[in-house]
Amino acid sequence: MSELSVHHLLGIKYLNEADIDLIFETADQFKEVINRSIKKVPSLRDITIANIFFENSTRTKLSFELAEKRLSADVINFSAGQSSVKKGETLIDTVNNILSMKVDMVVMRHPNPGAGIFLSRHVKASIVNAGDGAHEHPTQALLDSYSIREKLGGVAGKKVVIVGDILHSRVALSNIFALKLQGATVKVCGPRTLMPKHVESLGVEVEPNLRKALNWCDVANMLRIQNERLDISYFPTIREYTQQFGVNRKLLDSLDKDIVIMHPGPINRGVEITSDVADSKQSIILNQVENGVAIRMAVLYLLASKIK
Amino acid sequence: MGQKVLLSEKEINIILHRLACQLLENHLDFKETVLIGIQPRGIFVAKRLTQILREEYGVTRIQTGYLDITFYRDDFRRGDRVLEANKTDIDFLVEDKKVVLIDDVLYTGRSIRAALTAMQSFGRPKEIELLTLIDRRFSRHLPIQPNYRGRQVDAINDERVKVMWEENEGEDVVYLVNG
Numbered sequence: 001m002s003e004l005s006v007h008h009l010l011g012i013k014y015l016n017e018a019d020i021d022l023i024f025e026t027a028d029q030f031k032e033v034i035n036r037s038i039k040k041v042p043s044l045r046d047i048t049i050a051n052i053f054f055e056n057s058t059r060t061k062l063s064f065e066l067a068e069k070r071l072s073a074d075v076i077n078f079s080a081g082q083s084s085v086k087k088g089e090t091l092i093d094t095v096n097n098i099l100s101m102k103v104d105m106v107v108m109r110h111p112n113p114g115a116g117i118f119l120s121r122h123v124k125a126s127i128v129n130a131g132d133g134a135h136e137h138p139t140q141a142l143l144d145s146y147s148i149r150e151k152l153g154g155v156a157g158k159k160v161v162i163v164g165d166i167l168h169s170r171v172a173l174s175n176i177f178a179l180k181l182q183g184a185t186v187k188v189c190g191p192r193t194l195m196p197k198h199v200e201s202l203g204v205e206v207e208p209n210l211r212k213a214l215n216w217c218d219v220a221n222m223l224r225i226q227n228e229r230l231d232i233s234y235f236p237t238i239r240e241y242t243q244q245f246g247v248n249r250k251l252l253d254s255l256d257k258d259i260v261i262m263h264p265g266p267i268n269r270g271v272e273i274t275s276d277v278a279d280s281k282q283s284i285i286l287n288q289v290e291n292g293v294a295i296r297m298a299v300l301y302l303l304a305s306k307i308k
Numbered sequence: 309m310g311q312k313v314l315l316s317e318k319e320i321n322i323i324l325h326r327l328a329c330q331l332l333e334n335h336l337d338f339k340e341t342v343l344i345g346i347q348p349r350g351i352f353v354a355k356r357l358t359q360i361l362r363e364e365y366g367v368t369r370i371q372t373g374y375l376d377i378t379f380y381r382d383d384f385r386r387g388d389r390v391l392e393a394n395k396t397d398i399d400f401l402v403e404d405k406k407v408v409l410i411d412d413v414l415y416t417g418r419s420i421r422a423a424l425t426a427m428q429s430f431g432r433p434k435e436i437e438l439l440t441l442i443d444r445r446f447s448r449h450l451p452i453q454p455n456y457r458g459r460q461v462d463a464i465n466d467e468r469v470k471v472m473w474e475e476n477e478g479e480d481v482v483y484l485v486n487g
Contacts, residue, residue, distance in 0.1 A: 002392065029376065029393040038429040041379035071379075305385055 004302045008127040010116045011136035012177035020182060024146055026298035027291070034070060034293055044073035047304050049105045050098045053130070054080040054091075057109050059265055059289070060130050060140070064107050067296035073304075076103070091115065092122055099123055104307050105300065108132075126303045134168050140264055141174030143295040145182060147288045148219055151260055156183030161213040163245060164223030164272060167194045167234075171264045172223060176202050189213040190223075190245055193234040210245050214255055221262040222247060222272045238271060248274040258282055265289070314442075314469065315459060315482035323458040324353075327439060328360040330456050331408065338370045340434070341406040346423050347376040347394035350411035352473040353441050357410065373398035375409075380422040396426075403431035408456075412471040414440040417452035442469050442482065 002022050006014050033041055049068050053061055061077075068075045078098060095106065105126045108116055113135030120127045131137040149155050160179050166172045166188045179186050186204045188195065195206055207213040214220055225241065235241045247261065261273065261283040269275050278285060315323070335341040338361070345354025351374045361367040378393040409423055420438060427433060441458040447465070463469060463484060470483040 026393055029378070029395065032396055033379065033429075036429055037431070041429070042425065043379040043384055046385075301379075305391060307385060 004306065007303070007306055008116070008120045008129075009138050009299055009303060010120060010127065010129045012138045012141050012174045012181065013136070015138075015181070017181055020142070020145070020178065023142060023295065023298050023302065024149065026302060027146060027294040030070075030297040030301070031291070031294040034290075034297075040070050040072060042072045043301055044068070044071040044304050047071075047104045047307070048074040048076070048102060049107060049300070050076050050078060050101075050103045050125075051130075052078045052080075052095065052098065052106055052108045054108070054110045054115075055131070057131070059292075060109065060137075063289070063292040064128075064130060064139075064296050067293050067300055068107075070293070071297055071300060071304075073105075073300070076101070091119065095119055095123055099125055105304065126307055128299060128303065131170055133170065134173075135170050136174045136177075137170040138174050138178075139292070139296050139299060140171050141178040142299070143288055143292045144171075144175055144221060144262060144264070145178045146295055147262065147284050147291050148184075148260070150287065150291065151284050152218060155179065158184045158219060159187070159217045160184050160219045160221060161187045161189050161207065161217040162221045162223065163189045163210065163213065163247075165194045165226055165234075166190055166199060166223070167196050168226050169223050171221075173202075175221060176204055180204075187213055187216065191235045191241070210247070211251065211254075214247070214251070214259060217259055219260040219262060220247065221264075223264065224266065225268055225271055242271050246270075246272055246274070247277055249276045249280070252277060252280075252282065260284055262288060310487075311470070311483040311485040313481060314461065314484045317474075317480040320441075320458075320480045320482065323441065324356050324360060325364075327441075327456050327458060328357050328365065331357065331439070332361065332365055332367070334437075335406065335408075338367050340404075341408060342371040342373065342400060342402060343408050343410060344373045344375050344398065344402075344423075344427075346409060346411045346419060347374055347378075347396070349413070349471060350409075352471075352476065353412050353439070354410040357439075371400050373400065375423060375426055377419060377422040377426050380426040382418060382422065398430055401431055402427065402433045404434050407433040407436045408439055409436060410439045412440065413442045413444060413469050414438070414452070414454055414457075415444045415447050415469075417448045417450035420452045421450050441471060444469060 004019050107128045107130050109130040110132050113133035115132045116127050116129035145155050162172050187207045188204050189207045263285050343354050345351035358372045374397045376394040376396040378391050437455040439456040440454045443457040443460045444463050468485045470485050472481050474480045
């Protein structure tokens, strides 16, 4: 009987291929559940989950919360904005306080890379990383790969290009780990200023020309320009970025094949992709959102089954 | 670990035919009745019964589904092993239907309890009956009894009943395994 090799989901780099297969197989069953008229199962009835968000998030938080509720877990929510963190409380104190309320699992988003790992060493609860700074966002990468598998029948052997702000993106890093682990070939494309140094050491090729990248790939994962993280100017203007790295209908029509368009959201419409592309048949953006709930249900279910 | 044959291929076949006839007596044309096999092992019984009803008794329209009860079980996190989900495949409505739940072995009754809860996620059936190939009486933890039973077995607790199917294990046979 297979089970996850980890007790926490801190990042894709701690998972192996069998873990990913198990998560996907379990998500298949949850996808069936969430498409029923009664979308709830009682599996996590005796589990309490704290969603601790030290950084703003709408869709990830909603997606986790929905997944938790559909598994019948008890859910408490905590946002740093309205808390004692503002009064100078440390991460450990905050979380220990929450754990004193007998919480079994913590879903945490934090602006600092490694916050989840730090926490997993100090508290007993099972930790799920919902994004730690520019480091990892494992459930997003899992749902992205799952959506590719669903659309193209598999991930192995597929060519995926990740376009945009690779430097600040936890989605990019987790995606690179997940896709490579499943046997895909990955390229990254974007302004040189938004490429991390030594990105090639992750086993990906840099393709500075968007048209060439799109002509090569089966799937283009378009990342959001994270204005909130751009403390200095990495490119002259948004308009110039869009001209060089934005995908529009004309560009897609000029390719000799139909590629799949993905976006982790929220979309800056007209910047990374135009509205007609985002809403086209080639786009699987809304499938990603639906699959996000199933993937998060699978992760929570599999981790919870290891809590004794 | 010793094992003895409880039911041979021939006996299984006779029992399945008898069960099919019993179902036929109570449900006639199966217009209002659906058969639901419980994953993972009840689906073999359900498939065989459907086949017999179709091929030998000419019941043309009979709806059969497979129900996974993993997410409804009450031993989640209580055993050593992780509960791995199977596939639920029910492409019809059970609302106001007569449902026959089908499993291979009825032991403690906990799986059936989970199946009854799982059924609620698909609607409100008119009534639910239970059919099992093997009924391990005197082992129940819950007040659950089958409406149709293939063979009643008095097995002590460290004995297991192993049902093998041609399409899965290469032979139709039921063993009683010691230890």
